[in-house]
Amino acid sequence: MKIDLLCHFEMDAGFPAHYEAAGFALHFALTPKDRNNLPADVAAKIRAVLTVGSIGLTAEQMDAMPKLEIICAQGVGFEQIDIAAARARNIQVTHGPGTNNSAVADHTLALMLAITRNIPDFDHRVRTGQWARSRIVTPGMFGKKLGIIGLGNIGMQIAHRCAGGFDMPVGYFNRRPVADSRYQYFDSRQSLARWADYLVVATPGGKETLNLIDAEVLRELGPRGYLINIARGTVVDTRAVIESLNNHTIAGAALDVLAGEPEVPEELVGITGNLVLTPHVAGRSPEAMSNMMKQVLENLNAHFSGQPVVTPVPA
Incomplete structure (x- = not known):
């Protein structure tokens, strides 16, 4: 008998077959309306949920699935999963640290270069017959100062790429210094932004980091500084970014x-x-x-075979 698994997002081609081969019957709830109004016959048999940190799972949604045993967050984030509610109901919660670090770090460098060298705008101008009027001088990235908000696994990979490939001095802000780090620690967001040419946001989402990058931090970043966000949208005050870009009080922003x-x-x-x-x-x-x-399949298979899960969310 297959184990019923509810998924909150569309899977890439070929992935459903892997889950089905592993013994799972897939159900999908792709919109907030779907997730809050599961058909009673489906909700009654769901034993596992596959979600992402930005979608999560509420206590009310858990209550609608009386057989729910495990929630798996695909990727490292789990900020919208009600962890306290899950633990109160003896529901296991896992996430996926380390699975996409390299991809996120690569994309960060792509965003940094794209905004610095004006790549999207140049592409548009060439395609619209503005070649001759487009050959303006743009800054370089080599040797500039990189500030990282959140020097975790992804932040560390970004730092290594920038320091090793672009000879960039690296500084960071965390709740506490990273042991044995060769990068410069700053004890406030503001002081890091004041020092940096690039401010990369690589911290987890959630209530603790809500609007961590606000108008004050952007003022410190200044008219030669670039903001790059590959973390969660909630970490950055969008209104402050819009005002900073319109008033040219920062050089630019690249937001994933x-x-x-x-x-x-x-x-x-x-x-x-x-x-x-x-x-x-x-x-x-x-x-x-x-x-x-x-990694999701490893956690699911471990749980349903009575073994400890591989990557539980931190206590």
Whole structure:
């Protein structure tokens, strides 16, 4: 008999077959309406949920699935899963640390170069017959100062790429210094932003980091500084970014994530020249997606065979 698994997102081609071969019967709830109004016959048999940190699972949604035993967050984030509610109901929760680190770090460098060298705008101009009028001078990235908010696994990979490939001095802000790190520690967001040419946000989402990058931090970053966000949209105050870009009080921003995504504020859509947007795809390389699927299956198989899960969320 197959174990009923509820998924909150569309799977990549070929992935459903892997879950089915592993003994799972897939059900999908792709919208908030679907997740809050599961058919009673489906909700009654769900034993596992596969979600992502930005979607999560509420206590009320858990209550609708009386047989629920395990929630798996694909990827490292789990900020919208009600962990306290899950533990009160003896529901196991796992996540996927390390599965997409390389992909996110690669995408970060791509965003940094794209906003620095004006790549999207140059591409548009060449395609619209503006070659001769487009050959303006743009800055370089080599040797500039990189500030990282959140020097975890992904932040460390970004630091290594920038320090090793672009000879960039690296500083970071964390709740506490990282032991044995060769990078410079700053004890406040503001002081790091004041020092940095690039401010990369690589911290987890959730209530503790809500609007961590606010108007004050952006003022410290200044008119020669670039903001790069590959973490969660909620970590950055979107309104402050819009005002900073429109007033040119920062040099530019490159954002892979937005608060309220997939909705994009009209004010952001209208900003050109000093803004690059991508649709939360930093972690979506073929290798990363395969790694995430394999880790989810490892956790599911461990749980349903009576073994400890591989990657439980931190206590």
